[in-house]
Amino acid sequence: MYVCICKGITDRQIKASIAEGAGCMRDLYKQHDLGSQCGKCVCAAKQLLDSEIQACNRCEVVAA
Numbered sequence: 001m002y003v004c005i006c007k008g009i010t011d012r013q014i015k016a017s018i019a020e021g022a023g024c025m026r027d028l029y030k031q032h033d034l035g036s037q038c039g040k041c042v043c044a045a046k047q048l049l050d051s052e053i054q055a056c057n058r059c060e061v062v063a064a
């Protein structure tokens with residue numbers, strides 16, 4: 001699914017960036033130039049980032 005239509009960035013690309021260490025919106029801006037045109041993707045990208053980080057935190061709790 002496309003998150004950023006202007007740049008053609010998909011949720012898979014964003015998830016891959018998060019898995020590789022992107023931990024905040026600034027990281028996603030740097031890697032994908034996300035939100036640099038119309039900015040409509042920023043909220044969706046933030047929700048995706050938050051849900052991926054929460055999922056990651058749940059894994060750490062289970063593993064501990």
Ligand code: FES
Pocket residue numbers: 003004005006007034035036037038039040041042
């Ligand atoms: S949809 Fe991402 S900048 Fe327009």
